[in-house]
Amino acid sequence: MNLFTFFAYVFPIFCSFASLFSISSALSLPETRLACKEQEIVYIPDASDYYEEAIELSFNSGHSFNHIPITRIVEEECGFKDKENDMFSRGSRKKRSVVTKGVRHLAKLLRHLYKNGQKVFSANLRKQFSKILRKLALARKQVATAAAVGQFWYTVWQNPEEIRREAKDETHLEEMLENAFRGTLQMLLSSNQLTEFLLHKPNVMEKIKRRIAIGNSNLLSQVEVMNVECHPTYRDSQVVIFMKLKIPKIRKVTAVKCDDIGTVIGGSYQHYVLPYATFQREKCGQNVQVDISRCFMEGFLFCPPTTITSAKCKENSLENCEMSVEPHPRNFFRELAQGFAIFGDFQQIIIKKNEQVSEIHLKPRLLYHLTLQNEEIAIIGDREFTQTTGLNSTVIRKM
Numbered sequence: 001m002n003l004f005t006f007f008a009y010v011f012p013i014f015c016s017f018a019s020l021f022s023i024s025s026a027l028s029l030p031e032t033r034l035a036c037k038e039q040e041i042v043y044i045p046d047a048s049d050y051y052e053e054a055i056e057l058s059f060n061s062g063h064s065f066n067h068i069p070i071t072r073i074v075e076e077e078c079g080f081k082d083k084e085n086d087m088f089s090r091g092s093r094k095k096r097s098v099v100t101k102g103v104r105h106l107a108k109l110l111r112h113l114y115k116n117g118q119k120v121f122s123a124n125l126r127k128q129f130s131k132i133l134r135k136l137a138l139a140r141k142q143v144a145t146a147a148a149v150g151q152f153w154y155t156v157w158q159n160p161e162e163i164r165r166e167a168k169d170e171t172h173l174e175e176m177l178e179n180a181f182r183g184t185l186q187m188l189l190s191s192n193q194l195t196e197f198l199l200h201k202p203n204v205m206e207k208i209k210r211r212i213a214i215g216n217s218n219l220l221s222q223v224e225v226m227n228v229e230c231h232p233t234y235r236d237s238q239v240v241i242f243m244k245l246k247i248p249k250i251r252k253v254t255a256v257k258c259d260d261i262g263t264v265i266g267g268s269y270q271h272y273v274l275p276y277a278t279f280q281r282e283k284c285g286q287n288v289q290v291d292i293s294r295c296f297m298e299g300f301l302f303c304p305p306t307t308i309t310s311a312k313c314k315e316n317s318l319e320n321c322e323m324s325v326e327p328h329p330r331n332f333f334r335e336l337a338q339g340f341a342i343f344g345d346f347q348q349i350i351i352k353k354n355e356q357v358s359e360i361h362l363k364p365r366l367l368y369h370l371t372l373q374n375e376e377i378a379i380i381g382d383r384e385f386t387q388t389t390g391l392n393s394t395v396i397r398k399m
Contacts, residue, residue: 027317027318027319028315028316028317028318029260029272029315029316029318032399033260033261033262033263033399034258034259034260034261034315035258035259035260035261035336035337035338035339035341035369035371036256036257036258036259036315036337036338037256037257037337037338037389038254038255038256038257039254039255039256039257039277039292039301040252040253040254040255040300040301041252041253041254041255041277041279041290041292041295041301041302041303042213042216042219042250042251042252042300042301042302042303043250043251043253043290043302043303043304043305043308044222044248044249044250044251044304044305045249045250045251045281045282046249047248047305049248049249050224050246050247050248050249051211051245051246051247051248051249052244052245052246052247053207053208053210053211053244053245053247054242054243054244054245055203055204055207055242055243055244055245056240056241056242057198057201057203057204057240057241057242057243058238058240059071059074059238059239061238063160065174065177065178065181066174066175066177066178067174068178070181071238071239073178073181073182073185074185074230074239074241075232075239077182077185077186077189078185078189078230078232078239078241079230080230080232080239150196150199150200150217150220151200153196153197153199153200154200154202154205156177156197156200157200157201157202158202180197181197183195184197184198188225188228188241188243189228189230189241192224192225192226192228193225194223194224194225199220199221199223204245207245207247208220208223208245208247211247212247212248212250213299213300215298215299215300216296216298216299216300216302217296217298218296218298218302218304219248219250219296219302222248222304223245223246223247223248224245224246225243225244225245225246226243226244226246227242227243227244228241228242228243229241229242229243251282253279254279255277255278255279255290255292256277256278256279257276257277257278257292257337258274258278258314258315258337259271259274259336259337259338260272260273260274260315261336261341261367261369261399262334262341262367262399263367263399264343264366264367264399267327267328268325268326268327268328268329269325269326269329269332269341269343269367270323270324270325270326271323271324271334271341272313272315272318272321272322272323272324273313273321273322273323273324274313274314274315274321275291275313276289276290276291276292276311276313276314277289277290277292278290278311278314286310287310287311287314287317288308288309288310288311289308289309289310289311289312289313289314290303290307290308291303291307292307294306294307295307329343329344330344330345331343331344331345331346331381332344333380333383333385335385335387336369338371338387338389339369339370339371339372339387339389339395340369340370340371340378340385340387341367341368341369341370341399342367342368342369342370342380343365343366343367343368344364344365344380345364345365346362346364346380346381347361347362347363347364348360348361348362349362349370349378349379349380349396350378350379350380351372351376351377351378351379351394352376352377352379353373353375353376353377354375360396362396363398366398366399367398367399368396368397368398368399369395369396369397369399370385370394370395370396370397371389371391371394371395371396372385372386372387372389372391372394373389373391373392373393373394374388374389374390374391376394
């Protein structure tokens with residue numbers, strides 16, 4: 001038996017014993033203390049496990065940025081031709097440009113390119129970016145969504161004339177398009193970085209959507225490239241860039257976020273702090289925690305690798321959980337993953353839904369767990385509560 005076979009045989013047994021020991025030694029909350037809600041998420045189980053998709057980037061010689069054919073720009077950045085004179089000497093510009101919404105999307109990427117491309121940009125391009133960014137300081141604050149930015153770049157490739165029609169200062173637009181494209185190529189060729197400019201090229205998007213859903217821009221940003229090569233004359237004597245896409249393999253799971261409803265002891269309210277949702281990885285049944293507040297909802301909820309860590313504090317393993325104590329509160333209302341923990345001197349709750357109003361009478365100074373239907377409003381004194389729960393009934397439970 002070789003070493004690999006030995007570990008393949010022993011590892012599952014070790015996992016079983018480890019899980020059994022963990023369960024038997026853990027300090028757990030009773031189910032009656034838990035308020036839980038399920039959340040479906042998409043995540044990347046293993047960053048080293050990905051799909052490889054070979055792709056060629058060819059360019060239409062009839063398209064141009066700043067009156068320079070795109071193929072000429074690619075040839076220059078690939079080193080096949082010498083660069084022309086500084087583009088800032090061509091044409092004249094107004095003192096201040098009025099930029100439309102679509103162009104402001106471009107300004108956002110230019111800032112991103114400048115921030116992340118310092119080490120790979122040529123000195124001349126860094127200088128050009130600095131000039132444009134100073135000019136962009138007069139533009140309005142960026143308000144575009146990531147999806148709108150992606151659509152903008154897709155339109156640049158599919159129908160550049162539509163973008164030009166939006167611009168009230170076409171010279172400014174052309175300068176930014178050329179600079180963004182050159183910066184994108186330099187980042188691709190020097191450090192295998194794939195920006196949104198090339199990510200949303202139609203044939204790139206087609207390759208990606210065969211493997212993963214493309215509706216979430218943050219998931220798209222996880223796509224990487226490798227083996228980038230320029231070819232001066234490939235098909236129709238046009239310059240081509242070959243590369244491989246590294247598309248992450250994703251998995252959909254149901255994470256569970258639980259909160260401790262708590263208890264009242266000696267007039268003080270106390271509860272364990274359970275900050276994260278948890279789920280089990282398939283490998284070895286390992287419990288992991290996910291910070292859903294840092295995930296990205298865009299079509300679906302994607303949780304990047306940085307949001308997922310080994311679970312140190314969870315409802316069935318409280319050893320590393322913090323205990324919160326509120327001594328002798330008069331009234332308190334704490335929102336939970338599902339419902340509310342309420343305690344105080346009040347003796348009734350008013351429940352409103354549409355035109356219907358009802359009252360629930362309570363004993364004061366007792367802890368209750370209140371869950372509401374969708375669109376219901378609970379009123380206690382001058383406080384109002386509502387929560388999206390997906391429940392069909394209102395429940396108030398004495399703890």
